[in-house]
Amino acid sequence: MVKVAKRSDKSMIRVESINKSFGDNQVLHDINLTVHEGEVVVIIGPSGSGKSTLLRCINFLEKSESGQIYFGEELVVHKENAINKMRQNVGMVFQHFYLFPHMTVLGNIIEGPIQVKGMKKQEAIKLAEELLDKVGLLDKKDFYPAMLSGGEKQRVAIARALAMSPKFMLFDEPTSALDPELVGDVLNVMNQLAKEGMTMLVVTHEMGFAKEVADRIIFMDEGKIVEEGNPDSFFLNPENERVKDFLGCII
Amino acid sequence: MNYDFSLIIEKFPIFLPAALETLKIAAASILMGVILGLIIAFGRLSKHKIIYYLSTLYVTIIRGTPIILQLFIVYYGLANIIKLDPYPSAIIAFGVHNAAYIAEIFRGSILSIDKGQMEAARSIGMSNFLAMRRIILPQAFKRAVPNLGNQFIIAVKDSSLASTIAVRELLLKSQQLGSSTFRFMEYLLIAGIYYLIITVILSFFVNKLEKRLAVNER
Numbered sequence: 001m002v003k004v005a006k007r008s009d010k011s012m013i014r015v016e017s018i019n020k021s022f023g024d025n026q027v028l029h030d031i032n033l034t035v036h037e038g039e040v041v042v043i044i045g046p047s048g049s050g051k052s053t054l055l056r057c058i059n060f061l062e063k064s065e066s067g068q069i070y071f072g073e074e075l076v077v078h079k080e081n082a083i084n085k086m087r088q089n090v091g092m093v094f095q096h097f098y099l100f101p102h103m104t105v106l107g108n109i110i111e112g113p114i115q116v117k118g119m120k121k122q123e124a125i126k127l128a129e130e131l132l133d134k135v136g137l138l139d140k141k142d143f144y145p146a147m148l149s150g151g152e153k154q155r156v157a158i159a160r161a162l163a164m165s166p167k168f169m170l171f172d173e174p175t176s177a178l179d180p181e182l183v184g185d186v187l188n189v190m191n192q193l194a195k196e197g198m199t200m201l202v203v204t205h206e207m208g209f210a211k212e213v214a215d216r217i218i219f220m221d222e223g224k225i226v227e228e229g230n231p232d233s234f235f236l237n238p239e240n241e242r243v244k245d246f247l248g249c250i251i
Numbered sequence: 252m253n254y255d256f257s258l259i260i261e262k263f264p265i266f267l268p269a270a271l272e273t274l275k276i277a278a279a280s281i282l283m284g285v286i287l288g289l290i291i292a293f294g295r296l297s298k299h300k301i302i303y304y305l306s307t308l309y310v311t312i313i314r315g316t317p318i319i320l321q322l323f324i325v326y327y328g329l330a331n332i333i334k335l336d337p338y339p340s341a342i343i344a345f346g347v348h349n350a351a352y353i354a355e356i357f358r359g360s361i362l363s364i365d366k367g368q369m370e371a372a373r374s375i376g377m378s379n380f381l382a383m384r385r386i387i388l389p390q391a392f393k394r395a396v397p398n399l400g401n402q403f404i405i406a407v408k409d410s411s412l413a414s415t416i417a418v419r420e421l422l423l424k425s426q427q428l429g430s431s432t433f434r435f436m437e438y439l440l441i442a443g444i445y446y447l448i449i450t451v452i453l454s455f456f457v458n459k460l461e462k463r464l465a466v467n468e469r
Binding site for chain 1: 365367368370371372373374375376377378379381385386389390393467
């Protein structure tokens with residue numbers, strides 16, 4: 001099956017020569033990566049390969065030592081205001097959800113629109129209810145996070161990120177902390193988002209998702225991008241030995 | 252002379268004004284301690300070196316010296332620069348003292364909040380300040396309540412030290428009546444019962460608050 005490329009040539013995010021160390025341990029070596037508008041890029045690789053760190057550097061949750069990040073065509077400078085501005089356009093979903101436990105499901109979702117964007121409460125609630133409907137959790141809107149299952153928490157977290165109307169979504173192992181039977185619901189929501197044309201950069205171990213949804217797959221090892229390609233060629237004829245070993249282990 | 256415990260009941264009401272003084276000193280110094288303590292806690296968490304060292308120095312000095320010494324420094328020691336009455340001296344000294352302990356309580360509870368909460372807040376575009384106010388502090392405050400309650404009780408009892416600079420609170424009242432009648436035990440017990448009533452009521456409300464705040468947690 002040949003996938004029809006849906007991406008445009010316009011860059012959504014461009015990472016240039018990012019280096020990052022924790023103490024003496026260099027976790028990212030001169031990473032270059034461009035994600036185009038509408039593209040779904042999946043990053044896979046063994047643990048400790050720097051996948052999550054790369055994602056966190058893109059959102060400035062980690063400060064890279066050198067290199068630049070361009071959002072659209074604009075260089076994002078290391079200033080609080082510029083970073084906050086960019087983050088409003090970049091949604092992030094974490095492995096451990098990080099819902100705000102002192103707020104209801106609805107409260108979690110309207111928080112950003114009201115506090116950051118200054119949206120009116122009524123309007124924010126309407127938006128939140130639409131998003132909750134979309135992730136299948138409208139009936140849980142008055143629940144507190146502690147009353148939800150992991151899969152439900154993650155879907156609320158996705159809705160919370162979407163409430164800021166981001167142009168670009170980062171997913172950091174969104175299903176790794178879930179019980180196996182709850183993974184499907186979260187992947188369905190992500191699948192749906194991809195179909196709607198959301199630009200996404202996803203770190204995951206879900207090879208089924210990667211195969212089905214990704215436009216491009218990136219394999220990282222020891223802080224470097226070792227191989228990249230479209231899913232068909234990547235899974236059928238990996239060139240790199242390290243990739244072959246990895247795929248051999250998990251498929 | 253035998254103890255005459257019927258005096259306790261008979262003289263109990265005349266301690267009421269003194270009990271109100273105790274309450275006022277305790278409440279004012281706790282309020283000051285909470286406000287100043289929150290500021291010092293942020294100082295202790297600051298990445299700014301000078302702010303961090305100054306606030307750490309504050310906590311070290313206040314926690315490392317006796318509260319009665321601090322009271323005397325404010326009342327007697329500062330007299331050359333500024334002559335304060337006993338009552339404001341006590342409130343300032345105890346407020347400054349409480350702030351050091353309350354700062355450490357707030358700092359601990361802020362640090363106990365998962366780093367992911369701040370990251371999640373920042374990832375939806377919140378500034379550091381907004382994330383602190385809306386996401387971190389409400390959760391941290393909840394966790395601070397039991398320890399704060401403990402510190403409030405200590406503050407009520409510590410207010411008795413104001414008797415040494417002639418603030419007309421419970422302990423001074425019982426000492427004065429005791430020395431004029433030689434019935435120390437009876438009057439000291441009255442003061443003790445007042446302290447107990449205040450601290451028991453205080454911990455009742457702290458417990459209630461704790462339960463109310465815990466509603467959303469598993």
